[in-house]
Amino acid sequence: MTEQAGSERQAMRVPVLDGFRGVAILGVVVVHMLVFSGALDTPGSALNVAVFGLFGNVIDAFFIISGFVLFLPVVLRNGHFGSLKTFAVGRAARLLPAYWLSLAVALGLIALAPLSPVTGFPGFGSVALHLGALQTPARLVVDLPQGFGLNGPVWMISLMVGFYAVLPLVARPYYRHPLAGLALAALITVGWKEAVTIFGGELGALNGQAPAIARLIAVDQLPGWTFSFALGMTGAWAYVRLVRSGRNRERIARRAPAVLALGAIVYLGFAYLYGRSAATVNPIVAAASRASRHSSRSAPPPRARCSWRRSSSVRSGCGDRSSPGPPGASAASATACTWATS
Secondary structure, three states: OHHHHHHHHHHOOOOHHHHHHHHHHHHHHHHHHHHHHOOOOOOOOHHHHHHHHHHOOHHHHHHHHHHHHHHHHHHHOOOOOOOHHHHHHHHHHHHHHHHHHHHHHHHHHHHHOOOOOOOOOOOHHHHHHHHOOOHHHHOOOOOOOHHHHOOHHHHHHHHHHHHHHHHHHHHHHHHHOHHHHHHHHHHHHHHHHHHHHHOHHHHHHHHOOOHHHHHHHHHOOHHHHHHHHHHHHHHHHHHHHHHHHOOOHHHHHHHHHHHHHHHHHHHHHHHHHHHHHHOOOOHHHHHHHHOHHHHHHOOOOHHHHOOOOOOOOOOOOOOOOOOOOOOOHHHHHHHHHHHHHO
């Protein structure tokens, strides 16, 4: 019993997750830097296929890790969520100070060096929505510059806060039925994205955006990422189940290289197919088209102004996905992703 308890305490810390975060951070930086350098301006090139195939979905990794890390204690407690107050205070203490500081810095920069062309200081409503981490869902119904038009990566914060709010409600039933929960999450994500595709015009009428832009905004809502969070949660359940099974770790370790090799082959195959599809969309042109609504007040050329964008069927990295941002946003984006998912 003591040995099992020790194993479970050790299971609370999974060092390999740091490696996954590292790869995801690398992917965010690589894709953004290559996009802004113009290296990916040729649709369908070998470089495009390789970059989008290997790093095109790194944002999923952050949400998968979040699902794993936050659900792991629930699994170790056999489905008991624990103190809701402790969870809320812990998450708020970890996320909000750094997030609010980033908003204050952005507002300070806008006050000292207004955006060009001048769009005015953000209004009270915009500031309040950002402080409450409601900026991403708010964009479904209002034309709201993400991160005040300066710090696009904050779109992700709304999703993380939404997951924090939902997790206590679903934790126990999900623990009891992790595979059914994963299947349901897949249905939610697929259903949401299909609905977004069908009702793009109606969505555009709500927030005053062109249908294509409205679809991009809607795709990045919490339902669009439910499956990613659920993958991490089911992974936590499977991991603890393996630890508790008492299976010979040396035997597992001997088989791991062969399993990893097979997995790498399968992954590279799918990465090629995904990369070939994604690389046919010029990210800069797609970015410019999605920023077309702001073109009347846009001074810099599209390449200087637009973050990495793709069609609604192809997701981007952790940067802002429907509003412009500076090249340095990739580093801020990676930092935000790492902080929020740990």
